[in-house]
Amino acid sequence: MLGLNTDIGVDLGTATVLIYRRKKGVVLQEPSVVAVNNDLGKVLAVGEEAYNMIGRTPGNIVAIRPMKDGVIADFSVTEIMLKNFIERACKRKMFLKPRIMVCVPAGITSVEQRAVLEAATRAGAKQTFLIEEPRAAALGANLDIFEPSGSMVVDIGGGTTDVAVLSLGDLVTSTSLRIGGDKFDEAIVQYMKNNHNLVIGERTAEDIKKQVGTAYPELKQDTMEVRGRDQVSGLPRNVTISSEEVYQALKEPVSSILECIKQVLEQTPPELSADIMDKGIVITGGGSLLHGLDKLLQDEVDTPVYIPDNPIGSVAEGTGKALEYLDKLESSLISSKSISKKNRH
Known part of the structure; x- marks a missing residue:
């Protein structure tokens, strides 16, 4: 049986990667940047060190952001980055391969899902699961998503904004906007x-x-x-x-996010809308820290809006918690095993 402490949650963000380890919390938070020497085809730095090179490198050295709009834009560089971060988060070469829960935008395509699963597997995962960002954010913000009651989450990341209403552990209505x-x-x-x-x-x-x-x-x-x-x-x-x-x-990107939130509210069943009016809307992600955004949203939709204590770490914490609730969630998650089964048929 795999040791539970080797389970890790990964928030594979466009701007930042966060890694959560069971019983240890968020153990790594680094920019999603890799510096590569094009002449030698060699990786020079990953994370913070590579981020500090953005805009300051000679022509032969390029600081690459391998994630774009919440999905993998450069597969091989993402794999290198993920492997580096996982090894650093585990503080040693792994004897036991971990189970990894990776969060992805709610609107991700099946091709993009496979790319994430493959990158995590090649970076050293025993088994990989994918969870939608708003579901992970809700778990990380300590919302009880397994009750027959509506909860609404808006996760504003670097590349995407994910908006969802959840009930009974799953998404009732959701959308993903490639603005963050x-x-x-x-x-x-x-x-x-x-x-x-x-x-x-x-x-x-x-x-x-x-x-x-x-x-x-x-x-x-x-x-x-x-x-x-x-x-x-x-x-x-x-x-x-x-x-x-x-x-x-x-004004323009903020207005697009507000319109997206209003559309999801319009598509929400009335009983769940009433729950949201009572409980309010939770906003997470780095974008939620834009000054006054919570107040603007509250005025626009006439519903209380809350930012959790750790809005940037909420999604990463939620991916880790999702592994603890795997018995309740597994049937609704995409995993490396379910993809390989499909491939065999």
């Missing part, structure tokens, strides 16, 4: 180009989002000095940007 924290950063980069003729990198855009970004400008009126490259002269230049400006930059 990365799209927020892209919107800020574009705004700086269009309105200030200033070219900035994605790391600077992320800093702007965290420091002065808001979805509710009435509650935040900060400013920040931003350094970038002038589009006309090509020389370095400083610009002061306000929270109001960042609000304008983020």
Whole structure:
């Protein structure tokens, strides 16, 4: 029998990978970045070290994000990254191969499912299960999803926003939108180009989002000095940007997320809608930390909105908990064994 302590949950995110180990909690949180030397075809760094190289490497070294919009964009690099993180999380070479629960966007295709299962298996899993991000987020936020009662979760990750209503341990209605924290950063980069003729990198855009970004400008009126490259002269230049400006930059992606949430609510059976009105909506993921987003959502849908204590770690914790509830969940999960059985028929 496999030791339960070798079971691990993986939040394979577009921006960040988190790994949860049973009885130890989240043991690894690293950016989903791999630095590769193209001349030698060699991996130089994985995670934080590779992230620090973004925008600062010579031509022969490339910092790659192998995940895009919540799914695998570069299979071989994802496999290398996953293997590295699993070995680091387990602090040793594994004598017992772990069972791995990986969370994926709710709208993932069967081809994308197979890619994740194969990458995890080749990275050292004995058996791999896939769980939808909102279901993992709900478990990680300590919602009792196994009751015959409606719970609503919005998980705003780096590449996707997953919205779902759950009851009796499964998704009742859900949707996945390929908009998340990365799209927020892209919107800020574009705004700086269009309105200030200033070219900035994605790391600077992320800093702007965290420091002065808001979805509710009435509650935040900060400013920040931003350094970038002038589009006309090509020389370095400083610009002061306000929270109001960042609000304008983020208006479109934030509105898309709000529309998505409203659509799921409209498709929800009335009895479950009543439960959600009582219990409120839980928002998780790094994107939930955008200042004022919870207040904006609460005003828009007239329902209480809560952010759990650890919104970034909720999905990873939920993947780990899902392994503890495997007897209740296994029939509704995709696994490496169920895929191989299909292949034999």
